Amino acid sequence: MDHVGIVVEDLAAAIAFFGELGMEVESEMPVEGRWVDRVVGLADVRVDIAMMRTPDGHGRLELTTFHTPAAIRAEPADAPANTVGIRRIMFAVDDIDEVVARLRAHGADLVGEVAQYEDIYRLCYVRGPEGIIVALAEQLG
Incomplete structure (x- = not known):
């Protein structure tokens, strides 16, 4: 896998949020042109993207904000964890x-609360921007 793409309305807020999880901005750039229109199947695409990588360099996120055409919300911003589709990205933390x-x-x-799974992990879901x-x-022991 190369990266996971996430469409956001507020690129700066998303960069700051994922930065708190240890991700680092690899690059930021505007993207537009016929080639991107053809790839994504939309016309007159104009976006800004930020590629972020995990500190170990093995994982990357592409955060994208659409200027044209406008982004469309497919579900409520507070969709529950059992909504069909990609629901979360997991981060190991100390x-x-x-x-x-x-x-x-x-x-x-927090979506729910911090809970412990046996003597192995402490786990939680957090809802961030968008x-x-x-x-x-958090691995225990």
Whole structure:
């Protein structure tokens, strides 16, 4: 897998949110032209994208904001975790409480609560900008 793409309305907020999860901006650029129209099946596409990578360099996100045509919301921003489609991206973290506190500074909220799975993990879902759900996993021991 090369990367996961996420369409957002507020690119700066999404970059800040994923930055708190340790991701780093690899590149930012405007994208437009006939070639992108052909790839995505839309006309007159004009977007800004930010490629972000995990610190280990193995994972990447492409955050995209559409200027034209306008983005369309396919579901409510607060869609529940059992909504069909890609629901979350999971991040391994060292201190789940500390990461949740940092994400709250960017407007994120817990979807449920932090829960422990046996003596192996502490886990939670956090809803961030654009209703994006990220899962956090802190390995115990």
